[in-house]
Amino acid sequence: MLLQDQVAVVTGSGRGIGKAIALLFARHGARVVVNDRDSEPLQQVVAVIDAAGGTAIGVRADVAQPSLVEALFEQAMSAFGHVDVLVNNARAHLPSGELGAFADVREDAWQEFMRTNLGALFYCTQRAAALMVPRRSGSIVNISSIGAARAHRRMIPYDAYKGAMEAFTRAVAVDLAPSGIRVNAVQPGSIAVEWAAALGAEELRRRGQAIPLGRMGQPEEVASSVLFLASSLSSYVTGQVFAVDGGMLAQARSPQAELV
Numbered sequence: 696m697l698l699q700d701q702v703a704v705v706t707g708s709g710r711g712i713g714k715a716i717a718l719l720f721a722r723h724g725a726r727v728v729v730n731d732r733d734s735e736p737l738q739q740v741v742a743v744i745d746a747a748g749g750t751a752i753g754v755r756a757d758v759a760q761p762s763l764v765e766a767l768f769e770q771a772m773s774a775f776g777h778v779d780v781l782v783n784n785a786r787a788h789l790p791s792g793e794l795g796a797f798a799d800v801r802e803d804a805w806q807e808f809m810r811t812n813l814g815a816l817f818y819c820t821q822r823a824a825a826l827m828v829p830r831r832s833g834s835i836v837n838i839s840s841i842g843a844a845r846a847h848r849r850m851i852p853y854d855a856y857k858g859a860m861e862a863f864t865r866a867v868a869v870d871l872a873p874s875g876i877r878v879n880a881v882q883p884g885s886i887a888v889e890w891a892a893a894l895g896a897e898e899l900r901r902r903g904q905a906i907p908l909g910r911m912g913q914p915e916e917v918a919s920s921v922l923f924l925a926s927s928l929s930s931y932v933t934g935q936v937f938a939v940d941g942g943m944l945a946q947a948r949s950p951q952a953e954l955v
Contacts, residue, residue, distance in 0.1 A: 697926035699724035702775040704767070706758050706819060707785035709736030711888035712838060715914035716782055716921050721749035723922060725780070728771045729753045758785050759811040764818040768826065777830065780925045781823035783860075784838040787812050793852045800851060808852045816860060820878075824871060831875040834925045837864050838917075839880045841940050861936050868934030877933040879924045884940025887911040905949040907942030 698720055708717040709731030717727050721744040729744075729751050731737040737753040744751040754770050756763040771778055793804035820835060827833030842850065843857035861880055868878035885902060891911065894902075903910040920939050923929050938944050 696724035697922060697928065698780070700726070701779040702726045702728070702771065702777055703780035703782065703925065704728040704730065704771055704778055704819075704823065705782040705784060706730045706767075706815070707732075708782075709733055709740055711786070712883060712886060712914045712917050713782070713784040713786075714740050715918040716784065717751070718743060719915065719918040719922055720780070720925070721747065721751060723926070725749075726775050727751040728767070728774070728778075730756055730758065730767060730785070732757050758815040758819050761814075761818050764815075764822055767819075768822045772826070778823055778826045779833055781819060781833075781835045782838065782921060782925070783816055783819055783835070785815050785819075787853055787856065795849050797851050805852055809856060812856045813859060813863075816863060820863075820867060824867075824874075824876060827876050828871070828874045833876040834929075835867070835871075835876065835878045836921050836924045837861075837878070837880040838921075839864075839882045839936065841882050841884050841938060841944055843882060843936075844938075844944055864936065865934045872933055877924075877929070879929070879932060879934065880936045881917060881920050881924065882936055882938040882940060882944075883912065883917045884938070884943045885911045886914060886917060888914055904951065905943075906940075907946055907950075910941065912939065912941055 703720045703725040705713055705717045707713040708729045717729050717740055721727050729737055729740045734755045741751045741753040752774050754767050756767045758764050793808045837860050839860050840857040842854040843861045847854055864878055864880040917939050920937050
């Protein structure tokens with residue numbers, strides 16, 4: 696029970712990696728504030744936690760909006776009285792026009808993508824820090840991507856945002872360290888979240904061939920690393936980025952490109 700009686704806010708936790716984090720935190724004794732933009736998946740996660748004997752509330756909010764971030768943390772405080780852990784996981788907002796060849800990326804799409812995503816990261820982190828500083832303790836974990844270190848094709852705004860997230864992680868970690876607050880990030884690689892089921896077994900196998908461990912990862916495998924960073928197991932770790940990628944960043948080239 697690594698998070699017994701701690702209060703954890705997990706943004707974007709109605710599905711995928713965020714859902715896995717919320718469920719694992721609850722199993723380790725945390726009182727979880729489940730957040731999503733959509734009410735149905737949000738309530739489903741809360742119901743699973745409740746059924747397992749855990750404690751959770753659901754707060755529907757778009758964390759790219761400062762007023763809704765304020766409401767999210769107000770509800771967390773009203774329900775539980777304090778916040779010990781924040782996981783910035785809310786999925787990247789993908790407006791039309793920000794994917795594709797760099798020459799075709801629209802200026803308005805770039806501006807909206809950065810405003811939305813970096814805004815959510817800033818608003819949630821600053822609000823959580825304001826609650827953690829007086830208590831002189833807390834852990835913040837940001838969900839980045841291996842795209843911060845290695846480029847995805849035709850996803851330039853996304854990779855740039857994740858790179859900014861990791862610089863933000865280091866800077867805020869140094870700033871908040873005197874207050875006893877740790878800030879770290881996790882870099883997931885190719886993770887088989889809900890949409891992966893539609894790919895089919897053959898496509899999943901093909902994608903796994905490019906990964907040293909030979910398969911896509913599971914959301915629960917990312918959640919385990921987040922649990923480590925959120926808990927006292929990592930009490931002397933701050934400003935770090937942990938890759939959870941099956942070895943993708945470690946390899947110089949994919950197995951298909953190796954000389955036999």
